[in-house]
Amino acid sequence: MALKLYGIPNCDTVKKARAFLAAAGVAHEFHDYKKAGVPTDALARWVDRWGWEAVLNRAGTTFKALPEADKAGLDAQKAMALMLANPSMIKRPIVEGEGVALIGFKPDAWAGAF
Numbered sequence: 001m002a003l004k005l006y007g008i009p010n011c012d013t014v015k016k017a018r019a020f021l022a023a024a025g026v027a028h029e030f031h032d033y034k035k036a037g038v039p040t041d042a043l044a045r046w047v048d049r050w051g052w053e054a055v056l057n058r059a060g061t062t063f064k065a066l067p068e069a070d071k072a073g074l075d076a077q078k079a080m081a082l083m084l085a086n087p088s089m090i091k092r093p094i095v096e097g098e099g100v101a102l103i104g105f106k107p108d109a110w111a112g113a114f
Contacts, residue, residue, distance in 0.1 A: 003097030
């Protein structure tokens with residue numbers, strides 16, 4: 001699997017992650033959630049790996065703007081449906097590749113992975 005970085009291009013954290021990969025000379029493909037959507041199989045894989053609570057970005061404005069009824073009673077199925085409908089609610093960036101699976105950008109963790 002070629003290295004793929006999932007995110008939104010105007011997100012500051014994604015920009016930092018992309019700059020990190022470029023500076024390290026790490027080739028990668030960028031998958032823009034907004035333009036290309038979120039592959040259902042990828043989201044299911046992330047939820048299996050990290051849990052829906054880690055994948056769901058509760059700190060973002062998209063999640064905060066949801067009606068209280070949508071936020072109530074969250075479970076994996078409901079959270080995944082919300083993330084598929086609103087990709088901005090997915091933690092970013094997510095990076096996957098041969099032997100690499102990272103969520104969020106933490107330079108120290110990334111330095112150890114590449």
